[in-house]
Amino acid sequence: MTHSESSVDYAQDRAGVEDTVAAFVLALDARDIKRAVRCLAPQVTWDYESVTGRPAARLSPADLEARWNATIVHTDASQHFLSLPHIRTDGERATCVVHARVEMRLATSGGSPYTATNGTYTFGLIRAGSDWLIDSVTMALLWNDGNPRIMELAAEKGQRR
Known part of the structure; x- marks a missing residue:
């Protein structure tokens, strides 16, 4: 393979x-x-231990779908700000490390209506034909702002529906 092909x-x-x-x-x-x-x-290794204190877990897409349907869909809004992707590929694997700020909004009867998680995400990916699929997500927390209970409150809101 020539340099230009690579x-x-x-x-x-x-x-x-x-x-x-x-x-x-x-x-x-x-x-x-x-x-x-x-x-x-x-299968996805989901690691938010630095944010939630819960250890990393290997989850199926169905597990994550259920989690998001119980939480994030019940927030008023969310926005993931990702920047400066540092990407490395090695055959069938890749990593993408980005700065991240994730904001969540939820009208609450008490406390701040928003939370922001600031840190870095490391996404692990595997090649699937001509596509890439995420097989690991790790959030390395730098700091949080706002109401740390937003996702818990969103889950409670979903249970009331």
Whole structure:
């Protein structure tokens, strides 16, 4: 393979990785959970321990779909701000590390109506034909602002429906 061919392959892989990560978070923010799930591998290591204190877990897309249908869809709005993707590919695997700010809004009877999580996401991806699928998500928390109970309150709101 010539240098120009490997550069083209890397550019295509990089674009595919960026597109998968963007499609995933845009779908979550649009409350299109089915579309978000289509970005996932058959098993996903979900690691929000630095945010929630719960250890990382291997989950199926159906597990994550149920989680999001019980929480995020009951918030008033969310927005994932991701920047400066640092992408590495190695054959059938890729990683994408980004700065992240995730804001959630929920009208509450008490406390702040929003929370913001600031840190870095590390997305692990596997090649699936010509596409990439997310098989791990790790949030490394730097700091939080606002109401840390927003997702808990959203789940309670969903249970009342």
